[in-house]
Amino acid sequence: MQIEVIQAGSFTTIQDGGRVGYAHLGVPVSGFMDERSAHLANCLVGNQLGDALLELTWTGLEFVCHADCSMALAGAEFECFLNAKPVYIDTVIQLKVGDHFKMGRLLTGVRGYMAFAGSFDLPPIAGSLSTLVVAGLGGHLGRQIETGDLLKLRKPSLTVIKHLPFWKKLKPQSTHVIRAIPGPEFNDFKSAAVRQAFGQSYQLSHDCNRQGFRLLAETIESPKKIQMVSSGLVPGSLQVTPDGQTILAMRDAQTTGGYPRILIVNQNQLHQIAQIRPGENIYFFVTHNQ
């Protein structure tokens, strides 16, 4: 009934569709960074789209399966080996008791999604299994997966898939165009600062985690207003700090923020941002939908 983790990878957490309805208590929404890939992995093994799975960051997982269970991978692509033999991963992988699965080199993207048929047997916190590491909340003991962990599956089963869903695999690309709309404070910025912010390219820095991505670009002149009162913050908000740096809020971001937001990424683009690598360039395509 269990997955025995042999090598946990650098940052592997349990995530699901997110912890919704608790932001008024200061609880971030969390959940899949790349929702589309997570949905695809769940779909392949016959789970509900929002079921809990493993989100792998930069490095893969090595484990022994102690149940007969279907597994699927989506998102970032890794070299994979089943019982030391290379295995084709663009499909459902049928694991048998005692099978050894190992992931090697990362080929594309950043975050991989590994779904098991029947998902995990864990207690939900505030209606969700998503791990919020910074608060020690949810998932497996409120923390990232560690080597030696035993993960209990809820209803492991072998699923039969008749038609593989069509999907576009991640392609390596060095420039990303992300749709966005002006942020609630964009009128507080000087028009030259807005033109600059909407036109220039940003480079993803190495400081990028589930809470937020620091972007590198020409500094943007922050509004002169001395202190802004904090208000509700959503993932995808591009916040400008007093020294002109930019931080893009992601899924574990705090629920309220006090930095002016010059633009906010459309929610259906967040999955794309989750797979951008440090050093790659981002342009924001800002439309005024008013």
Next chain:
Amino acid sequence: MISGLKIIKMLPNGDCGILMRFQSDANLLVGIHALANDLLANPPSGIYSKTASTQKALAQIVNIIPATDSLVVVFASPIDLKSEVLDVFKARCENLVVNHRYKQVHDIPVCYAADVASDVQVVCERLGLSHQQLIDFHSEPIYHIDMLGFLPGFAYLSGNNSILNLPRKNTPKLQVEAGSVAIANQHTGIYSLSSPGGWHVIGRTPKQLLNWTDQQHPMVLNPLDEVRFRPIDLQEFKLLCENHAN
């Protein structure tokens, strides 16, 4: 009592969210939290709209985020800020009745000893206060909980003595212990969970402030409640910690 809450501005907060700002009013905070509670209890689903996308968005609210002068509503799908959306929320404000909810007064024991409050000595030095003066100034007022934010159960309290005004730290500390009582600008904050933090920790409470087994009301401290800090010594702090552990 009718809240008197008036929306003066409604802005997009991302393609799936809206941010409302309100006319300032002596009861603004009470009104905002009343609106938040009203929307949480009765989401505006089933509202008829000529636009299918608006109807769909209104039917599925993901989160409601009240703050000190604004309220954010996040929907599961994109919403166009048409006048009919503004009308929906304007109507909610007009008919909003503030229930005189029993305002809880929390008696929070706080140990101000340097052993459990990492920044207390530095804060005393920077403010030119003795340790006892700091304790007196901080434990004297009755505080109001303005909002919960930042991280689960982090409470923003107003009511600080203006003598205790310090800006936030330039570099946040990676680990602030659960129960830490900290100050920054005109606020006192209480960390319900261990987490990184940029506020100056001047005390710690042994009181458990989070209880996830009660999924409806997991937080001990809630907006609009009042807080009184009761100074305790290290011995009592340890005793109370042990009692909670058992």
